[in-house]
Amino acid sequence: xxxxxxxxxxxxxxxxxxSKQRALLPLKIAIARRLPISVPVAVLAEWWxxxxxxxxxxxxxxxxxxxxxxxxxxxxxxxxLPGTTVVDAIVMASAAARGGxxxxxDFDDLSRLCAHFRxxxxxxx
Numbered sequence: 025x026x027x028x029x030x031x032x033x034x035x036x037x038x039x040x041x042x043s044k045q046r047a048l049l050p051l052k053i054a055i056a057r058r059l060p061i062s063v064p065v066a067v068l069a070e071w072w073x074x075x076x077x078x079x080x081x082x083x084x085x086x087x088x089x090x091x092x093x094x095x096x097x098x099x100x101x102x103x104x105l106p107g108t109t110v111v112d113a114i115v116m117a118s119a120a121a122r123g124g125x126x127x128x129x130d131f132d133d134l135s136r137l138c139a140h141f142r143x144x145x146x147x148x149x
Contacts, residue, residue: 029060031119032085034111035129037063037071039149040081046149050127055084062088064118066111088118097121101140112137119144 030050039047054061063071063085072078088094097120098113112133119126120141128134131148138144 029062029119029122029124030054031088031115031122031124031126032061032063032067033115033126033128033130033134034067034070036127036149037067037081039129040084041077044149047127050147050149051084060086060122062086062118062122064088064094064111064114065090066114070111090114094118094121101137104140105137108137109133116141116144 036047040051051061053059061084063082065087068082068087072082094114094117097117098110101113101116102108102110112130115126115128116134116137120143123143125145125147126134127147127149129149131146134146138146
């Protein structure tokens with residue numbers, strides 16, 4: 025793997041929460057390599073239900089705040105690819121800002137966004 029960081033979508037967090045190996049393995053590799061692992065704040069809102077397990081999991085991630093630049097980038101993707109959800113566009117815009125990789129259980133929808141965010145690699149969990 026040669027990239028500058030990982031962006032997690034909601035499906036990735038759910039996979040980690042459910043101890044799915046397809047989610048745990050890339051998380052362990054990223055931690056071992058000290059790669060940044062970000063969670064856009066919109067993903068956190070979609071995933072978070074509270075509780076000690078989620079709080080413990082979240083400690084492995086950097087929560088990325090919504091910025092005007094990120095919002096504009098996501099909005100441009102939504103305009104370019106009608107039918108795109110706000111959270112998916114934010115995830116991809118976040119990854120594009122770092123030239124990173126997105127881990128997702130929603131491979132088809134996020135892969136579609138690669139037409140707009142060409143520098144992002146989408147991998148399935």
